Amino acid sequence: MRVQDLAVHFILREGGLLRPKTHTIKAVDGVSFDLNAGETLGVVGESGSGKSTLARALLALIKPDRGRVLWFGEDLHKLDEESLRKKRQDMQIVFQDPLAALNPRMTVRNIIAEPLWTFFPKIARVQVDERVRGVMKMVGLLPNQVNRYPHEFSAGQCQRIGIARALVLNPKLVICDEPVSALDVSVQAQIVNLLKNLQKKLNLSLVFIAHDLSVVRHISDRVMVMYLGRAMELSRRDALYRRPLHPYTSALIKAVPVPDPRLARVKTDSGLTGDMPSPLSPPPGCVFHSRCPYLIKRCQMEVPALRRMESGDWVACHRAEELDLTIVKSG
Amino acid sequence: MALLEVKDLDVGFDTPEGKVHAVNHLSFSLEAGVTLALVGESGSGKTQAVMSILGLLAENGHVSGQALFKGQDLLQMNTQELNLRRGNEIAMIFQDPMTSLNPYLRIDRQMTEVVMHHKGLKKSEATVYAVEMLRAVQIPDPERIIRQYPHELSGGMRQKVMVAMGLLSEPELLIADEPTAAVDVTVQVQITHLMSALREKSNTAIILISHDLGIVAGLCDRVLVMYAGEAVECGSVEQIYYDPKHPYTQGLLNSVPRLDQPGSRELEAIPGNPPNLLNLPDGCKFRDRCPKAFDACREKPPMQLGEDRHAYRCFLGLSE
Numbered sequence: 001m002r003v004q005d006l007a008v009h010f011i012l013r014e015g016g017l018l019r020p021k022t023h024t025i026k027a028v029d030g031v032s033f034d035l036n037a038g039e040t041l042g043v044v045g046e047s048g049s050g051k052s053t054l055a056r057a058l059l060a061l062i063k064p065d066r067g068r069v070l071w072f073g074e075d076l077h078k079l080d081e082e083s084l085r086k087k088r089q090d091m092q093i094v095f096q097d098p099l100a101a102l103n104p105r106m107t108v109r110n111i112i113a114e115p116l117w118t119f120f121p122k123i124a125r126v127q128v129d130e131r132v133r134g135v136m137k138m139v140g141l142l143p144n145q146v147n148r149y150p151h152e153f154s155a156g157q158c159q160r161i162g163i164a165r166a167l168v169l170n171p172k173l174v175i176c177d178e179p180v181s182a183l184d185v186s187v188q189a190q191i192v193n194l195l196k197n198l199q200k201k202l203n204l205s206l207v208f209i210a211h212d213l214s215v216v217r218h219i220s221d222r223v224m225v226m227y228l229g230r231a232m233e234l235s236r237r238d239a240l241y242r243r244p245l246h247p248y249t250s251a252l253i254k255a256v257p258v259p260d261p262r263l264a265r266v267k268t269d270s271g272l273t274g275d276m277p278s279p280l281s282p283p284p285g286c287v288f289h290s291r292c293p294y295l296i297k298r299c300q301m302e303v304p305a306l307r308r309m310e311s312g313d314w315v316a317c318h319r320a321e322e323l324d325l326t327i328v329k330s331g
Numbered sequence: 332m333a334l335l336e337v338k339d340l341d342v343g344f345d346t347p348e349g350k351v352h353a354v355n356h357l358s359f360s361l362e363a364g365v366t367l368a369l370v371g372e373s374g375s376g377k378t379q380a381v382m383s384i385l386g387l388l389a390e391n392g393h394v395s396g397q398a399l400f401k402g403q404d405l406l407q408m409n410t411q412e413l414n415l416r417r418g419n420e421i422a423m424i425f426q427d428p429m430t431s432l433n434p435y436l437r438i439d440r441q442m443t444e445v446v447m448h449h450k451g452l453k454k455s456e457a458t459v460y461a462v463e464m465l466r467a468v469q470i471p472d473p474e475r476i477i478r479q480y481p482h483e484l485s486g487g488m489r490q491k492v493m494v495a496m497g498l499l500s501e502p503e504l505l506i507a508d509e510p511t512a513a514v515d516v517t518v519q520v521q522i523t524h525l526m527s528a529l530r531e532k533s534n535t536a537i538i539l540i541s542h543d544l545g546i547v548a549g550l551c552d553r554v555l556v557m558y559a560g561e562a563v564e565c566g567s568v569e570q571i572y573y574d575p576k577h578p579y580t581q582g583l584l585n586s587v588p589r590l591d592q593p594g595s596r597e598l599e600a601i602p603g604n605p606p607n608l609l610n611l612p613d614g615c616k617f618r619d620r621c622p623k624a625f626d627a628c629r630e631k632p633p634m635q636l637g638e639d640r641h642a643y644r645c646f647l648g649l650s651e
Contacts, residue, residue, distance in 0.1 A: 046515035047486065154604040155373075184372040184542060189586040189600035196597075212516050214588040218598055241590065255516040257523075257545025259587045261568040264549035272517045273469075275487045 001035040001058070001173065001205065006067035008050075008057050012280070025279045027053040029229040030067070032306065033314075037172070040199055040206040042220030042237075044213050044252065046276055050229040051209045055175050058207065059091055060084055089119055092166035096178040098158035102150040109146040112136065112164045119169060135164040140194060156187035160194070167198065175207040180215060192218055213249075214256050217241060225249045228279060228287040231306050235313035243326045245315035247294050250325040286318070294319055332402060333360035334536050335384075335504060340396035342376070342383045342560075351608045353379040355560040357396075363503065366530060366537040368547040368568075370583070371557035372605050377540045378426070380557075381506050385423060386413045400504070419449040422502035426509045428489035432481040438465075438492055439477040445499050464495040468525050487518035494525055501533050508540045523550050544587050548572060556580050559606050559616040562634070566641035576643040578621045615645070623647060 008028040013021070028050040035041055045051050056062045058069055060076040069076045071087060079087065092115075095101035102111055112132045116123055133143040139160040150158055159179060166174050176195065180188040196219050199206050210216045216223055217237060224234040225248060233246040244250045251272045258264050272291050277283055283290045289299040298318050306316040317323070342354035354376040361367050369377040383394040384405055398405040400416065408416075417423075425431035433441055442464070443457035452460065458477070465473035468491045481489055490510065497505055507526070511519040527550055530537060541547050547554060547568070554571040556564040556579065564577040575581045585599040603620040606612055612619065614629040621628070627646045634644045 046517065156604055184605075185544070186372060186582060186586045186601035187604065189588075189598035190602070192588075192598055193600060214590055217590065218588055251517060253590060255520045256590050257519075257543065257549055258591050259544040259548050259572065259584065259589060260591070261548045261572050263591065264545065273521070275485045275518060276515070278485075 001072075002068075002070040003034070003058065004032050004068045004070070006031045006054070006057055006069060007065050008053050008062060009065045023280050026229045026282065027279065028057060028064075030306075031226075031229075031231050032067075033224060033231070033234055035173075035205055035207065037205055038199075038203045039222070040196075040208060040220050042216035042223040043207060043209045043226060044211065044216055044223060045226035046211060048228070048276055048279055049226040051211075051226055052177055053229075054226070055093065055177050055207065055209060058175060059088075059093060089169050090172040092169065092171040092174050094159075094162050094166050094174060094176040094179045097182050098155050098162055099150060101162055102158055104150055107147050107149060108136075108141075108153075108161055111150070111161060112168055115165065115169050131168060132164075135168050138167065138198065139164045140190075154187075155183055156190060159183065159191050163191075163194070163198070167202070170202075171204070173205045173207070175209070177209045178211065179208070181211065188215065195219060212256055213241075213252050225252065228276065228282050230287055231314070231316060232288065233313070233315045233317075234306070235311075235315075239311060239313055241327065243324070245309065245313060245320050245323075245325070246288075246317050247292050247323065247325065248288050250327070251291075253327055286316075294323060333399075334363045334401065335361040335538075336397070336399040337380075337384065338397040338399070340380060340383065340398065341394065342379050342388065343393045344389065345391045345393075346609075349609050352611055353392075353560055353608060354383070355611075357557075357560075357562055359555055359562065359565060361504070361536050361538065363536050364530070364534040365553060366539060366551045368551040368554045369538060369540045369557060370542060370544065370547055370554060372542065374559075374605055374608060375557040376560035377557055378508055381423075381508065381538060381540065385417060385421065385506070386410070418445050419500045420502055421504045421506065422497040422500060424493050424497040424505070424507040424510050426512060428486065428493045429481070431493065432489060434481055437478055437480055438484075442477070442492075442496055442499060445496065449500055461495075461499065464499055465492070467498070467529075468492075468495045469521065470495070487514045487521075490514050490518070490522060491525070494522060498529055498535075502535060504536045504538070506538045506540075509542070510539075511541070511543065511546055519546070526550060544572075544584065556583070559611060560608065561616060561644065562642075563617065563645070564643040566637075566643075567639070570639070570641045574641075576637065576641070576647070577617075577645045578623050578647070579617045580643075582620075582622075 006028055007030055010025045010027055012023045012025055031054060043051050057064050064077060109132055113128045116128055136143045141160050180191050192215060208216060208219050220237050222236055223240050225232045227248050233249045244253060277290055285301050286299040286304050289295050304316045304318045306314050308314055338358050340354055340357040344351040344353060357380055371377055382388055384398045388394060394406060439458055439461060442461035446452050446457045446460055462473045462477055465477060470476055470491055511522050523546055539551055551568055553567055555562055558579050564580045575584060582601040586601060588598060601620055606616055615632050618624045618628045632644050632646045634642050636642050
């Protein structure tokens with residue numbers, strides 16, 4: 001998959017009949033990246049950074065205002081409905097809230113089998129059963145639970161059902177939109193490990209969206225950091241955690257609390273003050289400049305482009321060459 | 332004397348499916364100026380334990396046991412007696428800032444009500460005081476913010492308003508239920524800094540309910556680990572993080588993704604799922620998920636006291 005200069009804008013209308021006002025929210029603004037077969041890309045950003053909108057645009061669930069999403073060279077957003085539908089077999093999504101994403105009045109069998117019936121209406125019942133039991137085993141559910149309803153399962157098991165549904169058609173790409181944010185840590189680790197193993201076994205391309213950097217690290221080959229709809233950095237995993245190129249990435253890394261009392265107490269803070277600005281009125285120049293500790297004049301005037309560094313990693317910061325943001329391990 | 336002493340607290344709920352045992356025989360004590368963390372997975376009874384202490388249980392809830400606050404049992408008090416303490420000597424920061432602020436009222440009304448009631452301040456004095464508090468939690472331009480409605484603020488701002496409200500009355504005991512769960516990591520750091528600064532300033536005792544072991548490590552003095560409504564381990568942060576005795580505590584610590592360790596490491600998950608509170612197993616409640624379970628675990632393990640007030644509910648400690 002190749003994404004070029006993708007932008008999704010929402011128009012917000014407010015005000016009365018007499019004085020209507022419209023605002024444009026640039027939920028995703030000029031994002032480009034390549035995703036290779038069998039690669040896992042982590043996408044990280046705070047709420048409102050455009051992660052979920054990006055996910056929906058990648059799957060052609062919403063129309064972008066600019067840019068292209070190329071799937072094996074074909075622009076998804078230019079396809080007619082019928083050809084797009086065929087492509088959808090290869091692209092699936094796993095949602096954040098495992099319970100809300102499952103129809104409470106359908107049995108597990110029907111939930112998982114629904115994509116099969118949609119794409120192969122004439123498929124034999126035996127085949128469906130076989131396939132459903134197969135994927136259930138694959139995601140660690142007991143096949144004899146096919147006749148149960150979602151409420152009989154815990155949150156972690158519901159997420160497994162969601163994953164089974166995504167895998168039943170043998171997709172090439174699975175987009176996971178915060179698949180573990182709603183789960184307890186002990187269960188979160190189960191699901192991360194499951195996704196990692198399935199990805200390897202089935203050679204899936206995975207886009208794994210999360211709001212903090214700690215979980216993403218265990219599953220990604222490369223990580224993209226987003227802020228206010230823009231990609232701030234796109235780097236190979238180990239490089240990003242060792243020496244981030246963008247001040248925002250470095251702040252996000254430092255903000256993750258370490259579960260060790262001695263280290264946690266000497267830890268310096270992230271250096272960031274305040275909140276993310278409203279997407280209705282993003283700051284001019286670099287969108288991050290209002291919170292950046294390394295601000296210079298140029299950042300307020302000129303939007304930094306996402307550019308390729310010598311190492312092959314990408315960054316959108318005017319000062320990337322001169323800043324050394326190596327993460328210092330304390331203790 | 333401990334500021335708060337909870338003894339044998341039991342909380343149950345009647346539901347159409349039967350009785351849910353949310354908290355079982357929970358005991359702990361808390362001294363002034365100490366920060367205690369209640370950690371455990373969702374459904375482990377953390378929130379219901381403190382809600383019952385404050386008399387905030389849902390209608391189908393029952394509570395028994397004792398909760399002595401400065402020697403007086405909160406569970407025996409009527410609403411009037413409780414109201415003298417709630418919001419005054421004891422304050423609470425609720426989990427979700429969106430649903431616990433009244434959407435119809437401006438911030439100033441919600442903040443001044445507390446001090447006008449408990450401190451007898453006039454409206455104008457109370458407003459000045461509330462603005463000061465907002466400034467103390469580092470809200471920019473507090474004079475303007477205080478005139479706004481909750482929906483006009485970002486999630487992080489709303490959570491800071493909640494913290495400011497909790498601190499208005501300079502409580503002796505502050506109960507914070509997942510105060511950082513709904514905010515972004517960068518704001519999370521700011522809120523924990525605020526809480527530790529204020530603790531130092533006014534020697535407030537804090538009960539922090541959290542599932543985030545990173546936050547707890549940085550902020551708390553003591554940790555109480557709960558599983559299926561029971562305390563399974565209690566000790567100082569150092570004891571819990573460096574020398575965890577209970578297999579559940581060990582499992583929890585191992586399942587946290589850590590940025591200070593190599594990323595290629597596979598996360599160690601605890602197998603299985605938390606038990607159903609409607610139908611709790613006999614014996615050790617963690618038995619089914621425990622990698623070290625053996626025959627003795629069919630019986631309920633007693634709470635054992637180790638060195639320096641380090642307590643844990645596991646048979647393994649006995650044989651070692």
